[in-house]
Amino acid sequence: MSHKTISQSISIVHPISLSQGRNAEVWDTDGKRYIDFVGGIGVLNLGHCHPAVVDAIREQATRLTHYAFNAAPHAPYIELMERLTAFIPVTYPVSGMLTNSGAEACENALKIARGATGRTAVIAFDGGFHGRTLATLNLNGKVAPYKQNVGVLPGPVYHLPYPSADNDVTCNDALKALERVFSVEIDINDVACFIVEPVQGEAGFLALDVTFAKHLRRLCDEHNILLIADEIQSGFGRTGQRFAFSRLGIEPDLILLGKSIAGGVPLGAVVGRKELLDTLPKGGLGGTYSGNPIACAAALATLDVMSDTQLQAWGEQQEAAIVGRHAAWQSKKLSPYLGRLTGVGAMRGIELLHPDGTPASAQLTQLLSLARNAGLLLMPSGRSRHIIRLLAPLTIEPAVLEEGLDILEACLQKLD
Structure with a gap:
């Protein structure tokens, strides 16, 4: 299927054109029905056109379709952040900011990590996927197609093997690689953060080794390094819990959110320790569309359903x-x-x-x-x-x- 007006650099998995959806079923423009095991790549944990989400969108669209929160705050953003921070299963005070996407949440988390630590180096994992923006590309643990033909990427970024029972990389394998990084590649005191998916998505749903996760948490605590959990795909109930990091028995410092946060409406967030989110100067965080009122209303309806x-x-x-x-x-x-x-x-x-x-x-x-x-x-x-x-x-x-x-x-x- 060729779309002459759309960039050919966008890869299409299924050469069909969808027209409507209901829960786990979609129909193409020819009227053919499909059962959807893709869910917008993890965006539709509540299915297509969930009634509560649709009603919330309709109601909000009659009240306020948009306002830039950094120009004048609006009620849906405030209410959502109060609800969302309460939804995060950690013991520390939480604050955060809304974004337009998961990749944008990741970009802002990198800024926060730099501001909070005064360091720039990041350690990510083989097979990881954190977005297609320029900074997130370098975090991805895979070259093709994401890093091809784009030149030098923002860094420094180092990668470790991702230990999981699902890929036969052991905790000891990853710990040895970690030791090598700090002895050969980078001084541990120059590392701002680790970023890790509790369950890798793009790599094929690989679950992080619990013992390694706990070791990583201790290491970060000992050396004042931030631990960022990318829950963009694994969050909002995908594993049967609110977030996948809970099964690891650790608490991240920053958490990246997106995909199923708002029932199909574009929205993301970075949340975490309040003192970290308050590090950058006024104006250091924000965005014109970030936390759009309609997206916030959809997210509030999503949280209502996700007990x-x-x-x-x-x-x-x-x-x-x-x-x-x-x-x-x-x-x-x-x-x-x-x-x-x-x-x-x-x-x-x-x-x-x-x-x-x-x-x-x-x-x-x-x-x-x-x-x-x-x-x-x-x-x-x-x-x-x-x-x-x-x-x-x-x-x-x-x-x-x-x-x-x-x-x-x-x-x-x-x-x-």
């Missing part, structure tokens, strides 16, 4: 269905390409591997097409684009979830 009980129930239901199906598929040797299940909670990936253990990237490409033709939209991930990323709305009806898994099962059997 702990509801998040846990949704997460457990979806996890049980995916884990159960995958185990059954493995038991009956459904496909020679079927690999392991990655991730935690309802944030799950399925590896496709050749019998020799190498990534089955071509088979995943084939699967995307087979599933789409059968009425199921899937999202690829992984360094070799060989992991199916399952991002169905948490609110998906059980029957629709089973229907989608039935389609996936049938398509996996057809891979060659």
Whole structure:
């Protein structure tokens, strides 16, 4: 599908044109129905056009469509920040700022880290993804396609192996690499922050090793380094909890938010320790559209729906269905390409591997097409684009979830 007026540097996964959606189902302009296991790449934890979110958008649009908060504060921004900071499961006083996106939240977190520490170096992780803006590009733990043809990137940035049971990198592997960085690459006293995804998204839903996370927290405390948790994809219930860092038994200093924060309306945030958010001078943070009233209203409606009980129930239901199906598929040797299940909670990936253990990237490409033709939209991930990323709305009806898994099962059997 070619769109002559749209940059050809934008990569399209599914060559269709969508016209409408309802919860976990979408329809294209030809009227064909699809079950959506993409969810706007993790944006629609509450599904397409959640009634509470739609009502909030409509009501707010009749009152105030926009005002720049740094010109004159408005009530939706104030109310959302009060609710949002209370929603963050940490023990310290929290404050924050709203942004237009997750990448913008990351950019502002880097500014905050520099201002608070007086240092510039950042340590990120292989396989990580933090955005497509110039500074966030250098944080990404993958060159192609993000860092190609753009020249020297802002830094300094150093990368470590990401330890996870899902990628066979151990805690000790990462600790040895960390020791090397500080002995060969950078003085520990020049490091402003570590930035890490509690569950990596783009890399294929890899869950961070708990022991390593606790070691990292202690290291940061000992050397006055900030720990930034990127919860842009893993947050707002994706793992069955409010945020994925809770399963690690640590508290980050700054937390990046986005994607499912506002039910599909563009919004992001950086939140964390109040003393850090107050470090930069007046005017150092802000933005014309950041915290738009309509986006704030959508986020408030989202928080109304996301009770702990509801998040846990949704997460457990979806996890049980995916884990159960995958185990059954493995038991009956459904496909020679079927690999392991990655991730935690309802944030799950399925590896496709050749019998020799190498990534089955071509088979995943084939699967995307087979599933789409059968009425199921899937999202690829992984360094070799060989992991199916399952991002169905948490609110998906059980029957629709089973229907989608039935389609996936049938398509996996057809891979060659």
